[in-house]
Amino acid sequence: MRSIVQAADWPGVLAFFASLPDHRSRSFLAANVDAVEGSEDFLAEQVPQERTPGLAHTLLGIRYITMGWDVRTSLSAKKVSREQFAALRDYLCKAEQLLIDATAARPDNVAAWQARLTTSMGLELGKSESLRRYAQLAKHDPHNFLAQRRMVQLLCTKWSGTWEAMFAFARECVSSAPLGDLTPAVIVEAHIERWFKIDGDAESERYLREAYGEVCAAADRSVDHPAYRPQYGWVAAHNLFAFYFTEVADYQRAARHFHAIGNLASYPWSNYADEAAAFARARAAATGA
Known part of the structure; x- marks a missing residue:
């Protein structure tokens, strides 16, 4: 999957996801293409081409989440600068909007709901909102x-x-x-x-x-x-x-x-x-x- 994304082969991406048997497989693979550096440019080109927000929105949202956390790093909060936190929030907000569109268009988009658990955590939206998002995901998986x-x-x-x-x-x-x-x-x-x-x-x-x-x-x-x-x-x-x-x-x-x-x-x-x-x-x- 990562090789296909690295090759900027969108038909190949669509075909690969279409071949997967269930929500778990699709959400797992979606969450594991995020490490392909530079893929955000390729994915951003696909977003406006989607008649209904779907896979491109989801994968780009997940990529933005990873980019944000890369800037923040895994250090404890007291060792992270104000500028790093601001950059993380910016990436997470961009990801959240893409993922909101994806889940609004397809409430059964488990991969997007899964990513929205991470944005909920990073944006500190609280336990109730995280549980609400998980409940939406769990309806389908x-x-x-x-x-x-x-x-x-x-x-x-x-x-x-x-x-x-x-x-x-x-x-x-x-x-x-x-x-x-x-x-x-x-x-x-x-x-x-x-x-x-x-x-x-x-x-x-x-x-x-x-x-x-x-x-x-x-x-x-x-x-x-x-x-x-x-x-x-x-x-x-x-x-x-x-x-x-x-x-x-x-x-x-x-x-x-x-x-x-x-x-x-x-x-x-x-x-x-x-x-x-x-x-x-x-x-x-x-x-x-």
Whole structure:
């Protein structure tokens, strides 16, 4: 998909998305073409050509979101300049307008609703508005793993949420998920986010141990269930389980997930200064390789 966008092949983009089987596939791919540098010029040329705001509006909106966050950087807020925040807001406002048009024209545009969760977060529109947007998305794709992960982030304390709201949302996602789906992994992300905020080694270890039963149950309902089949988002789900089980020294369970992902590291290893080294150490501890 990224190669087609890089080649500025709009008919190829349309054909590729048309070949995808469901909302989850389309929203996942839409959210992963954003890293193609310079694609905003190509996509901006397509926007006025759309009779009904659709894919071009969506992809350009997502690209603007990424460009804004690139300017802001991932540093803590106190290390980000006023000029960086202003640039982020400008990009997010441009993205929001494109995405509003896309969802107004097609309320079932899950990819655009998913992106609007990120603009809601960046523009600080609040919990109620984020939940409203998620509810619109869930009408058409009630088990969208990427959107559910975004909501976990939106509802945690670093975005002015509460742990209670975050866990309530994550547990509702788990309880309603079909067996073999990726969704149960969202509870692992919730626990990891909570764990990152705990001071003291003893308290951190105790917290992870207390979550063990819930995480094992989530794995058993998700990627370890006989009904599971690989689907977009599987890399993230396996990384979440691999990370958690390594931290609690359940290397037998962790090894299953490391074998599944090979070298494909993703969040939460990115919380370490040297993501690759942290991933390699954990994989070696679990698998001996």
